[in-house]
Amino acid sequence: MxxxxxxxxxxxxxxxxxxxxxxxxxxxxxxxxxxxxxxxxxxxxxxxxxxxxxxxxxxxxxxxxxxxxxxxxxxxxxxxxYSLIFRQPVGRHVILVCDSSSCFLTGSDQLRQNLSGRLGIELGETTADNRFTLLPVCCLGACDGAPAMMIDDEVYGPVGADDLADVLERYP
Structure with missing residues (x-):
């Protein structure tokens, strides 16, 4: 050959x-x-x-x-x-909210709503300061930590409303 x-x-x-x-x-x-x-x-x-x-x-x-x-x-x-190849501009940090069955059953929709409320954006949008982009992902492979999310290359889970402020502060 x-x-x-x-x-x-x-x-x-x-x-x-x-x-x-x-x-x-x-x-x-x-x-x-x-x-x-x-x-x-x-x-x-x-x-x-x-x-x-x-x-x-x-x-x-x-x-x-x-x-x-x-x-x-x-x-x-x-x-x-591949969902981790971004084909349009994104913020400095990309937040992926897992919406797999395991995450959905343990509150990923509430996690998404909490993130949307805190950041002032919906899925597929970027904050005005270009700090965060919020996207769905079909599975992060973190079912033992559901509901899970990933920011850049770091997976977090389980993530509750009380955890969000501390997690987001790590990403200027």
């Missing part, structure tokens, strides 16, 4: 006005080098771009695809499938 490697042409960086940061392109190439098929690095490539920008702009999709040597539709498919 012939080994595929991503193209190394520096001109692949710019696409529709979007330019991958050289460090990001290098990191994507390193990730791709770990796999027989460069497309396997697609999730990591999206995460690399998201770490720098806070989200993955539409114009980043063809830029990532060119570095990986795959079609934009392949990257788009991965980007739209």
């Amino acid at each position: 012939m080994e595929q490697t991503p193209p190394s042409n520096q001109q692949t960086l710019a696409t529709d006005g979007f330019r991958l940061h050289p460090e990001d392109e290098a990191a994507i190439r390193v990730e791709a080098s770990h796999y027989e098929q460069p497309q396997a690095a697609c999730i990591e490539a999206l995460k690399i771009v998201q770490r720098r920008h806070g989200w993955v702009p539409d114009d980043a999709i063809p830029a990532i695809a060119r570095v990986l040597g795959v079609g934009p539709a392949s990257v788009e498919g991965v980007a739209t499938f």
Whole structure:
């Protein structure tokens, strides 16, 4: 089987006005080098771009695809499938409220309402100061701590109304 490697042409960086940061392109190439098929690095490539920008702009999709040597539709498919790849701008901190069966039965709807009231936003919205974005997620895998929520990479649960002020204060 012939080994595929991503193209190394520096001109692949710019696409529709979007330019991958050289460090990001290098990191994507390193990730791709770990796999027989460069497309396997697609999730990591999206995460690399998201770490720098806070989200993955539409114009980043063809830029990532060119570095990986795959079609934009392949990257788009991965980007739209995973709920932790953000396709529009989000706040500095993203709060994910689990709405799985376990969390729902133990009060995730009340948790969401408490967060909405405290932050002044609904699901899918960002606070005016760009501090928080509130989003639903179908499962955090934290059923033993239901109802659960995640802020950035930290999972909290069970979370009651009395816990919210202390938890939110940790995220300036």
